[in-house]
Amino acid sequence: MRNIVLGTIMAATSLMTSALTPAENLKARLAESAASRQVMFGHHDDPVYGHTWNGDEGRSDVKETVGAYPAVMSWDLGGIENSDANNLDGVSFDRMRREIAAQDARGGVNTFSWHLRNAVTDADSWTTADSLAVSRLVNTEEGRAAYMRQLDRLADFFLSLNDAEGNRIGVIFRPWHEHTGGWFWWGAPNCSVDDYIALWTMMRERFNERGVDNVVWAYSPDRCQSVAQYMERYPGDEYVDILGADVYHFNGSEGLAQYMADATRTLNIAAREAKKRGKIVAFTETGSESLPMAGWYTEVLLPILKANPVCYVTVWRNAHDNPNHFYTPWPGHPAANDFKEFYHNPVTKFAK
Numbered sequence: 130m131r132n133i134v135l136g137t138i139m140a141a142t143s144l145m146t147s148a149l150t151p152a153e154n155l156k157a158r159l160a161e162s163a164a165s166r167q168v169m170f171g172h173h174d175d176p177v178y179g180h181t182w183n184g185d186e187g188r189s190d191v192k193e194t195v196g197a198y199p200a201v202m203s204w205d206l207g208g209i210e211n212s213d214a215n216n217l218d219g220v221s222f223d224r225m226r227r228e229i230a231a232q233d234a235r236g237g238v239n240t241f242s243w244h245l246r247n248a249v250t251d252a253d254s255w256t257t258a259d260s261l262a263v264s265r266l267v268n269t270e271e272g273r274a275a276y277m278r279q280l281d282r283l284a285d286f287f288l289s290l291n292d293a294e295g296n297r298i299g300v301i302f303r304p305w306h307e308h309t310g311g312w313f314w315w316g317a318p319n320c321s322v323d324d325y326i327a328l329w330t331m332m333r334e335r336f337n338e339r340g341v342d343n344v345v346w347a348y349s350p351d352r353c354q355s356v357a358q359y360m361e362r363y364p365g366d367e368y369v370d371i372l373g374a375d376v377y378h379f380n381g382s383e384g385l386a387q388y389m390a391d392a393t394r395t396l397n398i399a400a401r402e403a404k405k406r407g408k409i410v411a412f413t414e415t416g417s418e419s420l421p422m423a424g425w426y427t428e429v430l431l432p433i434l435k436a437n438p439v440c441y442v443t444v445w446r447n448a449h450d451n452p453n454h455f456y457t458p459w460p461g462h463p464a465a466n467d468f469k470e471f472y473h474n475p476v477t478k479f480a481k
């Protein structure tokens with residue numbers, strides 16, 4: 130009897146999970162994790178290079194410091210739009226694919242940003258002088274065709290992410306990020322509301338046509354002053370699954386009050402809007418470059434995470450070729466012990 134019941138439950142469960150797309154499965158996992166009130170910790174490019182190494186296998190500044198990989202691996206797809214072999218920071222897309230599968234196999238999650246080049250001008254993401262940079266992509270025939278070619282290469286990449294059994298891996302994608310700031314050509318001062326939203330809708334429609342069923346979509350503005358600013362360029366509930374915030378801590382202890390205020394306000398807005406819309410909240414990018422405050426992880430970030438529950442938090446990369454560009458410590462760094470404490474805190478979750 131017990132076996133029959135168990136068998137029926139197992140059959141029903143497998144029917145349920147197989148009926149879900151990889152994206153729907155991941156969304157359910159994220160919602161479940163968020164409900165546990167634990168925050169998954171994420172780090173950009175974590176297993177492919179670190180402060181003093183590049184390209185080694187089986188390494189991670191995070192794992193070497195606390196004993197576990199981050200629960201979330203963050204990656205950037207800049208370069209995929211031109212079929213480059215490596216992304217803009219020199220990470221090979223083949224290696225990335227392998228690490229994504231490894232992260233999935235250890236029960237972790239993968240998330241992507243896209244510092245792409247403009248499809249018409251080939252200018253990099255930070256070239257903002259051209260006020261028609263977005264308009265041309267969405268309002269001219271030539272621009273739309275070039276944008277579609279980029280989207281097809283991006284779709285090919287997502288469609289190529291498989292686990293060892295050949296099942297597609299569900300991942301998070303947060304295109305057109307930090308658009309409330311002015312440093313990217315898709316930023317608010319550089320394009321109209323309608324044109325920004327068109328970037329999203331064209332992308333989603335193309336991905337649907339291409340059968341991309343493994344992407345969970347995150348909206349990640351930079352710090353916002355108001356709900357109106359946060360929502361001004363929101364593409365719509367049918368396009369977004371996660372409401373995020375990218376807010377960095379600049380200037381160490383001098384900038385602390387500003388960071389706390391900006392992070393709290395922006396995460397609050399994201400949480401309120403997410404609740405109304407049944408979405409997941411995430412701290413999609415943060416960090417304090419060079420960690421000038423050795424207690425940053427437990428004294429600054431942790432209180433923010435406790436006061437503003439999010440599904441995950443991601444910090445940026447530990448560059449191997451720029452000694453001051455890092456966001457997690459490594460063994461022996463003055464912030465290493467504090468980071469270990471952060472790891473042991475029951476609020477945080479790493480891949481185990």
Ligand code: BMA
Pocket residue numbers: 205217218244445446
């Ligand atoms: C920035 C810096 C750059 C990098 C870019 C894209 O924040 O880390 O060095 O090229 O992100 O990853």
